Amino acid sequence: MTWGVDNLPYGVFSCPGERPRVGVRYGDKVLDLAPALHDEVFAAPTLNPFMARGRAAWHDTRTLIQNKLTGDVSVTEAHLVPLDQVRLHLPFEVADxxxxxxxxxxxxxxxxxxxxxxxxxxxxxxxxxxxxxxxxxxxxxxxxxxxxxxxxxxxxxxxxxxxxxxxxxxxxxxxxxxxxxxxxxxxxxxxxxxxxxxxxxxxxxxxxxxxxxxxxxxxxxxxxxxxxxxxxxxxxxxxxxxxxxxxxxxxxxxxxxxxxxxxxxxxxxxxxxxxxxxxxxxxxxxxxxxxxxxxxxxxxxxxxxxxxxxxxxxxxxxxxxxxxxxxxxxxxxxxxxxxxxxxxxxxxxxxxxxxxxxxxxxxxxxx
Amino acid sequence: MTWGVDNLPYGVFSCPGERPRVGVRYGDKVLDLAPALHDEVFAAPTLNPFMARGRAAWHDTRTLIQNKLTGDVSVTEAHLVPLDQVRLHLPFEVADxxxxxxxxxxxxxxxxxxxxxxxxxxxxxxxxxxxxxxxxxxxxxxxxxxxxxxxxxxxxxxxxxxxxxxxxxxxxxxxxxxxxxxxxxxxxxxxxxxxxxxxxxxxxxxxxxxxxxxxxxxxxxxxxxxxxxxxxxxxxxxxxxxxxxxxxxxxxxxxxxxxxxxxxxxxxxxxxxxxxxxxxxxxxxxxxxxxxxxxxxxxxxxxxxxxxxxxxxxxxxxxxxxxxxxxxxxxxxxxxxxxxxxxxxxxxxxxxxxxxxxxxxxxxxxx
Incomplete structure (x- = not known):
């Protein structure tokens, strides 16, 4: 599929009444990364803190997400939010x-x-x-x-x-x-x-x-x-x-x-x-x-x-x-x-x- | 004096080992505003939170500082830091x-x-x-x-x-x-x-x-x-x-x-x-x-x-x-x-x- 494990773009989303946080798009869902990866960097309302970590972290995180999505679905299922239930925000704080x-x-x-x-x-x-x-x-x-x-x-x-x-x-x-x-x-x-x-x-x-x-x-x-x-x-x-x-x-x-x-x-x-x-x-x-x-x-x-x-x-x-x-x-x-x-x-x-x-x-x- | 109560510019300063915070220049000293005015907005490392308060707050704060500096000096004395003991920082976070x-x-x-x-x-x-x-x-x-x-x-x-x-x-x-x-x-x-x-x-x-x-x-x-x-x-x-x-x-x-x-x-x-x-x-x-x-x-x-x-x-x-x-x-x-x-x-x-x-x-x- 076009939003499959070879794609996995990052964004910032919120559910009604909740604070914006980082997710990854997968199919017609958003993977809620903070709980899925047990990493508070994704609880931020922008991608900036994660982006600052650098290339090795970007690669490792992508691999981890791919493994979770292709592994035992029952584990990640709880952290996949249907796209039609979320609002999408500006994904990062723009510097220059x-x-x-x-x-x-x-x-x-x-x-x-x-x-x-x-x-x-x-x-x-x-x-x-x-x-x-x-x-x-x-x-x-x-x-x-x-x-x-x-x-x-x-x-x-x-x-x-x-x-x-x-x-x-x-x-x-x-x-x-x-x-x-x-x-x-x-x-x-x-x-x-x-x-x-x-x-x-x-x-x-x-x-x-x-x-x-x-x-x-x-x-x-x-x-x-x-x-x-x-x-x-x-x-x-x-x-x-x-x-x-x-x-x-x-x-x-x-x-x-x-x-x-x-x-x-x-x-x-x-x-x-x-x-x-x-x-x-x-x-x-x-x-x-x-x-x-x-x-x-x-x-x-x-x-x-x-x-x-x-x-x-x-x-x-x-x-x-x-x-x-x-x-x-x-x-x-x-x-x-x-x-x-x-x-x-x-x-x-x-x-x-x-x-x-x-x-x-x-x-x-x-x- | 040229750095008197009619001037009172704002800046961000730090003493060795301490975090940057907002001060006002007065003579050859810096008035440490957070403790002097009992207002945590001045504990920020930039002027931005204070600047966001708007014109009425800017005016009232200036008047308050002028009153403190022309009133009983023994009260404010403790919050005046000699300029030669501080480092001055970029005073605000620049947006555009x-x-x-x-x-x-x-x-x-x-x-x-x-x-x-x-x-x-x-x-x-x-x-x-x-x-x-x-x-x-x-x-x-x-x-x-x-x-x-x-x-x-x-x-x-x-x-x-x-x-x-x-x-x-x-x-x-x-x-x-x-x-x-x-x-x-x-x-x-x-x-x-x-x-x-x-x-x-x-x-x-x-x-x-x-x-x-x-x-x-x-x-x-x-x-x-x-x-x-x-x-x-x-x-x-x-x-x-x-x-x-x-x-x-x-x-x-x-x-x-x-x-x-x-x-x-x-x-x-x-x-x-x-x-x-x-x-x-x-x-x-x-x-x-x-x-x-x-x-x-x-x-x-x-x-x-x-x-x-x-x-x-x-x-x-x-x-x-x-x-x-x-x-x-x-x-x-x-x-x-x-x-x-x-x-x-x-x-x-x-x-x-x-x-x-x-x-x-x-x-x-x-x-």
């Missing part, structure tokens, strides 16, 4: 949130749309994974309603955003911190797992505000993540995409951290895009190496996202601004409706699957 | 860190240096306080050594930063949060106090990386703040600088939040600049209104900084890139040395005073 810009196709599309008539890729783009800090305080769990932001939409224009968009991304969650001044070590020694990310974006606010210091209010009103964090061990790794020119020494790949993950973007239940993560130019190990090469320290709970995932083919773009070419070529939906950007009441859902397992979904309704 | 760009003169200078031959101010600059998110995990307290970052300094160039700089700023600390989707109310209902900020900057890393998503590694390696947070009530308010054009409705000033604070930048003990905060174009109430107009929520511990404070006169610029015009006109120091950017071993100290009181200093040595 960084968003990258790792898709060559996305960066090229945005460059053409925002800066027509110029070279779409900036001179630095092929030399480093471009990134910036986002607002960690507005990272919310799937299902949280998303209020349409208001703001300056251009010179002398104030009002509700008219170009509300989404961005389909993967997010990488840091477990093991670094000391200030010390670049991170191996990717798998720091990164605990992967979430789905919808980096909601207000394109009209963005185009007016972003020069010269980057996106700010266009992105800070909401960022949704999936309730389940898939451990690195569960994910199908593939070689990263060929890079030209060869990156600087600190960015050279030491292992395969390309990920064979297929995403789907649904608008009100209808698939409107199928972004392939395998097409990404910069891999997550390179993001981590870049983010810390200057000595910036990592903390448990840091979240860094890939940036919008867009493939080269039509229907593979991870944002509406690309799918509709800034609204000039609206999507034709099954019911006969069209859509340039998001309307109030629209629900956007991002799903992802990888060889034999699902990462679940992140969903949000605009209101 | 936002840096603005509120000095007209600084933005004009940087525009001329980074984009010569073009209009120095971007079209949006006079319409909104430009800002971006920084890295909250590398905000450190005064005295923390600052490691020179390494990184890409341009196409094909990797190594230690050659243009290490500082930025003299004020930082505003949020006490009272907002709910997602609700813009902030009055400035004084949310903002607890003010710190000094040195936003260390790697100019060569910045100029290569910052297009199109803004500064990232150039700023994320360290941001130093002063150990004392001066409460709003202590600060001398003045009208904000005249603005042309008149800003959008949500940015109109409801009260005077210009601040008559005079800063000094010292390099190895020698004053090299005197930035006047009174010259700032955008006031902090406008920063708060802008930051939340899109519904981004505030959390207790959010820090937002003014951006570099630069006046119009020679010797009033709050960064070396301006003082030396990107290194082309090095500073001549008293001992006969010159300095374009910061060298290893250099100590930068920012001090500030305001009518009759001091805000103390933020200091850091490059190593």
């Amino acid at each position: 949130y960084v968003d990258f810009y790792c898709s060559l196709e996305h960066a090229s599309n945005i460059g053409q749309i925002f800066r027509p008539g110029t070279e779409p890729l900036q001179p630095n783009w092929r030399h480093l994974p471009v990134g910036y800090h986002g607002r960690s305080g507005t990272v919310v769990v799937s299902g949280t309603p998303v209020r349409r932001p208001q703001g300056q939409l251009g010179k002398g224009t104030f009002g509700p955003c008219q170009k509300l968009d989404m961005e389909a991304e993967l997010g990488f969650v840091v477990g093991v911190p670094t000391a200030m001044g010390s670049p991170a070590g191996a990717f798998e020694d720091h990164v605990f797992g992967v979430t789905l990310v919808n980096d909601w974006s207000a394109r009209d606010i963005q185009s007016w505000e972003y020069v010269p210091l980057g996106p700010f209010l266009a992105k800070s009103f909401a960022t949704s993540i999936s309730p389940w964090v898939t451990p690195l061990e569960a994910l199908p790794r593939i070689p990263g995409r060929l890079q030209d020119p060869e990156p600087a020494g600190y960015l050279r790949r030491q292992a395969d951290w390309g990920l064979d993950i297929a995403l789907e973007v649904l608008l009100n239940g209808e698939v409107v895009s199928r972004p392939p993560y395998s097409a990404m130019y910069w891999t997550p190990d390179q993001m981590l190496a870049h983010m810390t090469v200057n000595g910036a320290r990592l903390r448990t709970g840091d979240l860094f996202a890939s940036g919008t995932i867009s493939g080269a083919e039509r229907g593979e773009q991870g944002s509406f601004i690309e799918l509709t070419w800034n609204g000039t070529d609206p999507l034709k939906l099954a019911g006969g409706e069209t859509r340039a950007f998001l309307q109030d009441g629209d629900t956007v859902t991002i799903r992802a699957t990888a060889a034999g397992l699902t990462m679940g979904e992140v969903s949000g309704t605009v209101g | 860190y936002v840096d603005f760009y509120c000095s007209l003169e600084h933005a004009s200078n940087i525009g001329q240096i980074f984009r010569p031959g073009t209009e120095p101010l971007q079209p949006n600059w006079r319409h909104l306080p430009v800002g971006y998110h920084g890295r909250s995990g590398t905000v450190v307290v005064s005295g923390t050594p600052v490691r020179r970052p390494q990184g890409q300094l341009g196409k094909g160039t990797f190594g230690p930063c050659q243009k290490l700089d500082m930025e003299a700023e004020l930082g505003f600390v949020v006490g009272v949060p907002t709910a997602m989707g609700s813009p902030a109310g009055a400035f004084e209902d949310h903002v607890f106090g003010v710190t000094l900020v040195n936003d260390w900057s790697a100019r060569d890393i910045q100029s290569w990386e910052y297009v199109p998503l803004g500064p990232f590694l150039a700023k994320s390696f360290a941001t130093s703040i002063s150990p004392w947070v001066t409460p709003l009530e202590a600060l001398p308010r003045i009208p904000g600088r005249l603005q042309d054009p008149e800003p959008a409705g949500y940015l109109r000033r409801q009260a005077d939040w210009g601040l008559d604070i005079a800063l000094e930048v010292l390099l190895n003990g020698e004053v090299v600049s005197r930035p006047p905060y009174s010259a700032m174009y955008w006031t902090p109430d406008q920063m708060l209104a802008h930051m939340t107009v899109n519904g981004a929520r505030l959390r207790t511990g959010d820090l937002f900084a003014s951006g570099t404070i630069s006046g119009a006169e020679r010797g009033e610029q709050g960064s070396f890139i301006e003082l030396t015009w990107n290194g082309t006109d090095p500073l001549k120091l008293a001992g006969g040395e010159t300095r374009a950017f910061l060298q290893d071993g250099d100590t930068v100290t920012i001090r500030a005073t305001a009518a009759g009181l001091t805000m103390g200093e933020v200091s850091g040595t490059v190593g």
Whole structure:
């Protein structure tokens, strides 16, 4: 099954009247880890204390859970809670949130749309994974309603955003911190797992505000993540995409951290895009190496996202601004409706699957 | 005295072998607030729980402390710890860190240096306080050594930063949060106090990386703040600088939040600049209104900084890139040395005073 013992993502859940605690998803149930493993670290309302334990503990815990679930079921049965009886919470406390810009196709599309008539890729783009800090305080769990932001939409224009968009991304969650001044070590020694990310974006606010210091209010009103964090061990790794020119020494790949993950973007239940993560130019190990090469320290709970995932083919773009070419070529939906950007009441859902397992979904309704 | 009952900034201190807790500076001593006020909120290792109580509590606590310090000294004497017996810590847990760009003169200078031959101010600059998110995990307290970052300094160039700089700023600390989707109310209902900020900057890393998503590694390696947070009530308010054009409705000033604070930048003990905060174009109430107009929520511990404070006169610029015009006109120091950017071993100290009181200093040595 897709939520079987090869998957086992971690999340934070609560039953009515009880405090949130850590669980692992198995089938249509949640394994209540604190009692099942006799370990109080899972009684915490976030994954952070467990994530801070590090790679050896992550591996041993995963093995232990797999053994319990494949062993005498009568023992674990008591700690399996049906999913429909629980509420899912933000799975970890977000420390710093960084968003990258790792898709060559996305960066090229945005460059053409925002800066027509110029070279779409900036001179630095092929030399480093471009990134910036986002607002960690507005990272919310799937299902949280998303209020349409208001703001300056251009010179002398104030009002509700008219170009509300989404961005389909993967997010990488840091477990093991670094000391200030010390670049991170191996990717798998720091990164605990992967979430789905919808980096909601207000394109009209963005185009007016972003020069010269980057996106700010266009992105800070909401960022949704999936309730389940898939451990690195569960994910199908593939070689990263060929890079030209060869990156600087600190960015050279030491292992395969390309990920064979297929995403789907649904608008009100209808698939409107199928972004392939395998097409990404910069891999997550390179993001981590870049983010810390200057000595910036990592903390448990840091979240860094890939940036919008867009493939080269039509229907593979991870944002509406690309799918509709800034609204000039609206999507034709099954019911006969069209859509340039998001309307109030629209629900956007991002799903992802990888060889034999699902990462679940992140969903949000605009209101 | 400058650290008298009209000042009374808050900080977090510890004595050898004891846990950090909240104190107020008075003269050359620290008032140990938990026992002095019989209030366990001050036994916390950060100001956050106290800051979350809100404006009425801040005012009442300040009045109570003033009464204790001006009343029967024999009662409070036992709770006054000599400053030379304590260690000062980061005074609050930083939630999100936002840096603005509120000095007209600084933005004009940087525009001329980074984009010569073009209009120095971007079209949006006079319409909104430009800002971006920084890295909250590398905000450190005064005295923390600052490691020179390494990184890409341009196409094909990797190594230690050659243009290490500082930025003299004020930082505003949020006490009272907002709910997602609700813009902030009055400035004084949310903002607890003010710190000094040195936003260390790697100019060569910045100029290569910052297009199109803004500064990232150039700023994320360290941001130093002063150990004392001066409460709003202590600060001398003045009208904000005249603005042309008149800003959008949500940015109109409801009260005077210009601040008559005079800063000094010292390099190895020698004053090299005197930035006047009174010259700032955008006031902090406008920063708060802008930051939340899109519904981004505030959390207790959010820090937002003014951006570099630069006046119009020679010797009033709050960064070396301006003082030396990107290194082309090095500073001549008293001992006969010159300095374009910061060298290893250099100590930068920012001090500030305001009518009759001091805000103390933020200091850091490059190593």
